[in-house]
Amino acid sequence: MSAALRFEDLTLGYDRHPAVHHLDGAVERGALVAVCGPNGAGKSTLFKGVVGLLAPLSGGIDLNGCRIHDIAYLPQIADIDRSFPINVYDMVAMGLWRRAGLFGGIRARQRDQVEQAITAVGLRGFEDRAISSLSGGQMQRTLFARLLLQDARVILLDEPFNAIDAKTTADLLEIVARWHAEQRTVMAALHDFDLIRAHFPETLLLAREPVAWGRTAEVLTAENLMKARRMCEAFDSSAAACNQAA
Amino acid sequence: MLYDTFIAPFLDFEFMRRALVGALALALGAGPIGVFLMLRRMSLVGDAMAHAILPGAAIGFLLSGLSLFAMTAGGLVAGFVIALAAGLVARATELKEDASLAAFFLISLALGVTIVSMRGSNIDLLHFLFGTVLALDDQTLILIATIASITLAALALIYRPLVLECVDPGYLRSVSRAGGPAHIAFLALVVINLVGGFHALGTLLAVGLMMLPAVVARFWARDISAMIVIATLSGVASGYAGLLLSFHTSVPSGPAIILVAGVLYAVSLLFGRVGGLVHQAFPRRHLEA
Numbered sequence: 001m002s003a004a005l006r007f008e009d010l011t012l013g014y015d016r017h018p019a020v021h022h023l024d025g026a027v028e029r030g031a032l033v034a035v036c037g038p039n040g041a042g043k044s045t046l047f048k049g050v051v052g053l054l055a056p057l058s059g060g061i062d063l064n065g066c067r068i069h070d071i072a073y074l075p076q077i078a079d080i081d082r083s084f085p086i087n088v089y090d091m092v093a094m095g096l097w098r099r100a101g102l103f104g105g106i107r108a109r110q111r112d113q114v115e116q117a118i119t120a121v122g123l124r125g126f127e128d129r130a131i132s133s134l135s136g137g138q139m140q141r142t143l144f145a146r147l148l149l150q151d152a153r154v155i156l157l158d159e160p161f162n163a164i165d166a167k168t169t170a171d172l173l174e175i176v177a178r179w180h181a182e183q184r185t186v187m188a189a190l191h192d193f194d195l196i197r198a199h200f201p202e203t204l205l206l207a208r209e210p211v212a213w214g215r216t217a218e219v220l221t222a223e224n225l226m227k228a229r230r231m232c233e234a235f236d237s238s239a240a241a242c243n244q245a246a
Numbered sequence: 247m248l249y250d251t252f253i254a255p256f257l258d259f260e261f262m263r264r265a266l267v268g269a270l271a272l273a274l275g276a277g278p279i280g281v282f283l284m285l286r287r288m289s290l291v292g293d294a295m296a297h298a299i300l301p302g303a304a305i306g307f308l309l310s311g312l313s314l315f316a317m318t319a320g321g322l323v324a325g326f327v328i329a330l331a332a333g334l335v336a337r338a339t340e341l342k343e344d345a346s347l348a349a350f351f352l353i354s355l356a357l358g359v360t361i362v363s364m365r366g367s368n369i370d371l372l373h374f375l376f377g378t379v380l381a382l383d384d385q386t387l388i389l390i391a392t393i394a395s396i397t398l399a400a401l402a403l404i405y406r407p408l409v410l411e412c413v414d415p416g417y418l419r420s421v422s423r424a425g426g427p428a429h430i431a432f433l434a435l436v437v438i439n440l441v442g443g444f445h446a447l448g449t450l451l452a453v454g455l456m457m458l459p460a461v462v463a464r465f466w467a468r469d470i471s472a473m474i475v476i477a478t479l480s481g482v483a484s485g486y487a488g489l490l491l492s493f494h495t496s497v498p499s500g501p502a503i504i505l506v507a508g509v510l511y512a513v514s515l516l517f518g519r520v521g522g523l524v525h526q527a528f529p530r531r532h533l534e535a
Contacts, residue, residue: 051420069421079416084285085470086413094410097421102406130468131413150421 004029004185009059012049019045021209030183034190034200041206043189047156069098072152089127095149117145137168157188207231255493268382268446269485271390275397275439277478280460292453294351296440298328300358300449325437377448377500393442404428447500454504462510465518
């Protein structure tokens, strides 16, 4: 097995202040990795770095030949304009971007795929509903349907189960398991330790610095979690330039 | 009787036919542009940009009188400069884009009026502010029609990224780099449509045929393609009815067109199917599930 993503002494941040500090390591192809840590630990920042929304302050990310559309990214839900007049079907069909692009038509076969994705997330019958009328869980199902269509090799989920009920979470976890079975690489930022232990074989514990990374049972120990909690969240405005060697 | 009121003015008078063609062409381009401006929460940006055109067109006027080419070129340059400058100021400073645009458009309006008054009469000034839809010559008509054609073709090209950038900008950035160029192309379309509108309706009213139909559409449709169709149709209807109103009552024609659009807006606000006030006041009984 080869690495899908490799972080090389990666530092990401805002205004020179690091939010992810000197991260080294590789995510194997087909791995199912939970990324956890306190708020402000750099989970979202790490994903933004992988997708290319944020340039590294130092170090780098080796995508191993992945192009931008080989990576599917589910941001935290707040980024979406829910008042925009668009229905569930069209929202899901955006997942076809890689194949349809700017002008490509959507053929009968692709229409079938859209229907299948909508059925897979349990939203059959919602095709014509405006996204403004969806509940939080239904919106998240819609976004998972779009991810299904993106057919990406690497999938990044930023806190996908926040404010989502148990039934919806279970349904969506089935889709995550399906991706895992299809040998896709999945990374998810999560807060629920029980859920991580039950469904994610590998965990990266971040608290700006990487605290631990490996098999979930070995990472989520009381000692590691205490360590993560102690790391301070606030930027130090008088911090000196970092000289830590790679 | 009906014939005399609704059709004869256009058959009998060439200037009415020209005005009608101009207004229809403007509505075709401005309708969809207005819908996107509204959905991108840029309604006031359109207004600000319309004023920004004034000093450019005024400098053209100062240099070579009422020449179509000079005023169009001046307007285009000024529009693009202000669009870029407002974007840059917003990005480089803490000032929000709407605040920096408000600053730019007030300065532009004052500057434009000053420049026109330096050489022209009050009639010229009125021409600049409110346009001359009843005196469109061949060149101006061709210009307006060309702008409408370019707009529709270009919108077809950038439609998907434009929609996607409104709904879910993060997703667009993660699948494509088309968002930035599409936004710039869209701003360029706004500017050329305003310059076209400027010749017919003047700087103060050019935005009217863009924004009012778009707001009308919002009250009747839940879907963006339907909105675009409704906006375009209400633009067309305002153009036609406004010219008739102006013909029969000798109200100035530019304001008459915008007033008709205003009436459409008031009616939609009251009776619109989507969120109209009457519908809110007398909701139908709720359903079982």
